Amino acid sequence: MTLGSQIAWDDTVLPFQLDRSDIRGRVARLNGTLDEILAQHDYPEPIEALVAEAALLTVLIGQxxxxxxxxxxxxxxxGPARLIATDYYAPTAEGAPARIRAWASFDQERLDRAAPGFGQIGHGYFAIVIDQGAGMAPYQxxxxxxxxxxxxCAETYFAQSEQLPTRFALSFGQIPGKxxxxxxxxxxxxxxxxPYAQGGGSGxxxxxxxxxxxxxxxxxxxNRANTLLDTVEVAELIGPEVHPTDLLVRLFHEEGPRVFDAQPVGFGCTCSADKVRQSLSIYSAKDIATMTTHDGIVTAECQFCGAHYEFDPDTLGFEAKEEGGDEA
Incomplete structure (x- = not known):
């Protein structure tokens, strides 16, 4: 792909390399995909911003x-912002889109809706988990x-856990009417x-x-590449007027930017009745009875996409009878 190539840049990740600096990178744009992620829940503004930032980080890292x-x-x-969770599913075949989903849990009573979200996470941890498929232990x-x-946090993660100097420049927000x-x-x-010898760092x-x-x-x-990145403007990051290829030329033309094939990204969830049933297979009939509603069914909802499932309790758990029909 040449720097002059014209493609639809929304909801894509563009990998690149700076040959002079021996640095690799990605440019990501999210529009409709982020709208779909956030439309699943009516989050307060501080939580929306955290989910948007986490989703953008996830597509940049996951590519x-x-x-x-x-x-x-x-x-x-x-803190009141208790959990932000995202999943990036790599394409199932070359040329297919990647999929992303995201979700947050928060304490309505404790959340300060007028304050930034990050300070309301409190003490905790930032984790990256890579699932390599059946038969392989996940890396965390x-x-x-x-x-x-x-x-x-992501920059610290890569320095501390992977010993890879990493830098992010992000921008996100809701544009009225768009x-x-x-x-x-x-x-x-x-x-x-x-790798760098283990020991105390300066962070x-x-x-x-x-x-x-x-x-x-x-x-x-x-340091030179980071100084150039410091000059980036919000409009250049979020687009759509400035294409990612043009942005790379503006920022890094003396560093020899070289781009690779862009990766399309879309909202996607992998929940299913079978997966819910499997997750409940560890419970006894007595446990399943405590989950059964007054209407005699067991219900489950996907936190990521809002899908609703209903089950006959007799078909759940390790003492289950023959499976009946499920509703979604």
Missing amino acids: TIKLRWRLSLQIRGD GITPIAGGSLST GWRAGGVMLQHMPKAS EGGLLEAADIVQGEEGDNW
């Missing part, structure tokens, strides 16, 4: 996983909540054979930062 894998972000805290990396945003738009750039220094609480990992000429290259 690198292999076909049919799943990458999840989990942000948990002891965890770092404490640190910094002033979810993007800063819905939600979000856009961002991710920079990541190419991995080296010899919050002794956590590692990029400056602890890249030094000398590599550090100069990294």
